[in-house]
Amino acid sequence: MEKKPATLLYPLPVVLVTTADADGRPNIMTVAWTGVVCSEPPMLSVSIRPSRYSYGLLKASGEFVVNVPSADHLRQVDYCGMVTGAQVDKFAATGFTPVPASRVRPPLIAECPVNLECEVQQRIELGSHDLFVARIVACHVEDSCLNEKGRLDVARVRPFAYNGALSYWSVKEELGRYGFSQK
Numbered sequence: 001m002e003k004k005p006a007t008l009l010y011p012l013p014v015v016l017v018t019t020a021d022a023d024g025r026p027n028i029m030t031v032a033w034t035g036v037v038c039s040e041p042p043m044l045s046v047s048i049r050p051s052r053y054s055y056g057l058l059k060a061s062g063e064f065v066v067n068v069p070s071a072d073h074l075r076q077v078d079y080c081g082m083v084t085g086a087q088v089d090k091f092a093a094t095g096f097t098p099v100p101a102s103r104v105r106p107p108l109i110a111e112c113p114v115n116l117e118c119e120v121q122q123r124i125e126l127g128s129h130d131l132f133v134a135r136i137v138a139c140h141v142e143d144s145c146l147n148e149k150g151r152l153d154v155a156r157v158r159p160f161a162y163n164g165a166l167s168y169w170s171v172k173e174e175l176g177r178y179g180f181s182q183k
């Protein structure tokens with residue numbers, strides 16, 4: 001059945017974007033409109049509505065951190081997408097621990113197993129959202145989420161997805177290995 005044009009592209013990762021104001025006061029925002037956009041140099045994008053408190057911080061500083069939560073953090077992730085940092089200190093409210101980043105001013109969230117420090121390269125006004133295209137300038141991975149070869153083991157991160165229809169889903173089962181169709 002043909003339907004009217006809509007953003008029916010699911011599942012999407014859900015991440016926590018940290019930003020900071022000029023005094024270093026940090027904020028956390030939940031973002032699902034995000035994705036990898038380039039391998040060399042490593043780059044990603046986040047799409048943010050100008051009405052978000054984080055938008056002003058991001059636009060002014062040009063820096064943010066993408067923190068990948070695990071399923072254990074579902075409640076905090078939902079919460080950070082429901083309240084605004086203009087009124088609430090979300091670090092205090094969630095109990096998340098801010099840790100200084102190595103290359104940017106916004107902090108990492110210690111409890112998140114993967115943290116990607118980002119510098120904005122371009123901001124593109126699209127309509128409801130602005131797309132921030134950013135270079136990943138530093139990465140942090142919790143030791144327990146690395147395999148024997150030192151590579152990220154997603155199963156140990158236990159990430160989850162946003163599936164439209166206002167629901168969160170786990171990402172559990174491996175279905176195949178990259179390139180298996182050629183063997």
Ligand SMILES: Cc1cc2nc3c(=O)[nH]c(=O)nc-3n(C[C@H](O)[C@H](O)[C@H](O)COP(=O)(O)O)c2cc1C
Pocket residue numbers: 014027028029030031032033034047048049051052053054055077078080081082083084085086129162
């Ligand atoms: C699962 C989920 C995904 C979200 N994704 C986005 C997004 O990609 N872009 C956006 O502008 N807002 C998104 N939001 C809404 C913001 O997270 C929400 O408005 C938040 O309160 C903004 O925080 P701030 O005002 O402190 O920046 C999402 C919310 C949830 C719960």
